Amino acid sequence: MTDKQATDDKCPTDPWQSPIFQPLMHEAGIAAQTLCIGLTTLRKANYMQPEKYYGGFFSYTIGLERAMKLTILLDSLVEQGKFPTDQQLKKAYGHDLGKLLAAVQTIRANIDPGEFRWKLPYPEIIDDAVFFLAEFAKTTRYYNLDVLSGKAPSLDPVARWFQLVGKPLLAKRPARQTLRNAARASALEELMGDKMLIRSMSEDGIPVSSVEEASIAEHNSEYVAKEGTFLCTALARYVIEVLRHRGLAARGAGHAIPAFGDFFALFNNDDALLKNRKSFSIT
Template sequence: MVFSATWFLLEQEGLLAQACLCNGLTALRRANLGDKKGLFYSAFFELSIGFERTLKLILILDHMARNQLDPPDSKTVEDYGHKLRVLFDSAKAICATRGVPALDAFQPDSLPNAILGFLDDFAHPGGRYSNINKLTGHKHQAMADPLVKWGEIASRIMNEHATPGQRKRAELNGQLASAAFGDAAASLISDMNQQQMDVARLFTRASELDSAARHAIYALVTLIAALREVIDSLCDSAWKASPAGRSGMPDVPDMKEFFQFAWADRPYVMRKRMWP
């Protein structure tokens, strides 16, 4: 079968979004204190880009479905910039218009929305260039340090979403480390807010960040799975609008295939370490 140039461009964009989301989830699962702190930045970069491209695919597919597969002009998409909150609100508006309930469960105070809002802030120059901006005295310094902010989100997750067993395990890890090392060891590793920690607190905090990452990843996977439903619905509408494509060749791939890695089975997600 011969496919159109539009088909291949959408395929490539789907692969890009898939790669960014999977790389981001994997980096977040591996990130922690010490020399693994840099992986938090990798996760934030990849996830912010992955969600931006996924949400922009929804805008593009909706426009194509309403206009006999004619894509929107570049300005329509570019005007959204990296604003994930605005893009998500636009995706919800598309769902409301089309009667697609996939995003109804994601209320403003939900954990997925909180993380998406954090990624929105990170995508702003004041977020992703936070360290350089502070070093150089740049005007974009009003936003909170991304690592500090993520540390706060991790603490919220431990308080509101972690199980009693996970909280107890984190405390026990600190107690065991303290008993094992006593006064024979000192920690030079700082917390997410650059505060020094003793050995007991180091092991407790590392365990907390690990547990929080699992819950955060599950929250993000549920969001990706919901966005996959939206994309599937839009592809179906596009195929119905022009079954043969504008040039007699298929113009729209089965875009949900790029997001099949996101199955929101909690036990599976909580133990998974690498994506896809």
Template structure:
């Protein structure tokens, strides 16, 4: 008998690897959400850093969930080559697998639903494309690589995800802003030169226009980040439910996953109010 075989399962190599994967995915998601929450046209790197870290973290979280599910059902982890070929970096395909796994856990152990409405699916499509190839958009465009998309990932997110978010704003905010824009253009516009480009590629040439872009960026950042957080919360909820299913089945090498994803397991209002999702 080896030294590892004689020790408790929670001290073994598999427990350690599962712990590392949970920590990695939680940290990546937290960094990605924090960047997306602060992103604006003045700091495009925060968008790319947000998409990059969040998509990697979400992919790892979903793959970890599927690994744990198969370990419980089949008594072993899947073969690496088959698992990689089955999913690759396809977040949309992985999410469909998570939906199926969720149907087989005890509903009592589940707390969070997948975000309602079509916008979550649009966000996943954006993020899935980013994970597969859009993360190289800048390099591919500069080098004239084949199959490069015409639209930048930031502009696409701003249009496809941000557009519906902006359309859902209460009218009262727009009425107040109209008066503020007029004041800014009159009070400051004649004494300032404004040159800028918004996330959608539009040119900003007035102080009032800059204010409107900043306002829109902040609103999209708040609600777009919440949408991403709610998707990650949904997946983490399935993993946490699998922990209890595994315990009941005698699978004792599973770490307590709730310790890694506590920052996500909060109400909608709490997640919307957050500007940082780092794990400290």
């Protein structure tokens, strides 16, 4: 966008006549939709349906990338009166979610902290989670195709997620809950063990061949789905709060900017509500 175009976009009598209003609105809608599809799918993921991990991360990382790039675009509009060019965005960030998040954090650091409510979740895990998401967005989402086409394989993304995020989350699970799950699994094995044949594999590649192992894998899947999805939701909430702030600042400067809060209202909720959601549909 040129300086003249940025000036022409100021103070429109009808925002819909501005050349930036509809692209911003559509981009916000795409970001919100893909985030919610990804989170809903991740919440349903389990060791018996690993495809939900792949599908969930695929949609979620697309939505997160778009939300962060929107934030960077709006900050540039506020601070410099124009958007960065396509080449500038590609050169600086590409599809690297780690670099994009660092840019959003820099924007946030230059604003009065009193303007913000939300923080990044799980400070001891979040860096590894972001590393995984950035890796997935750039390369490992093609893992299965890479294996089939003979490329040197990396670690399966589902196993990688459990290695970096799932196991640390399970380590934080209350001991009484772990003991209760183990007792239930043992009771099921005693009741059904000789009546069922099970051949499966947990997310981290451990064989599941008994009723007891299946019960434990099921409980572990559910716990990681709940806590891992919350981690991803809270990360998106952190980014969206900065996006919403920059949108309001741009509107205050007279630019034709949609009300981004309308697209991402679901994310402006506290931890308990987000953690207990099983669907993130915005329709």
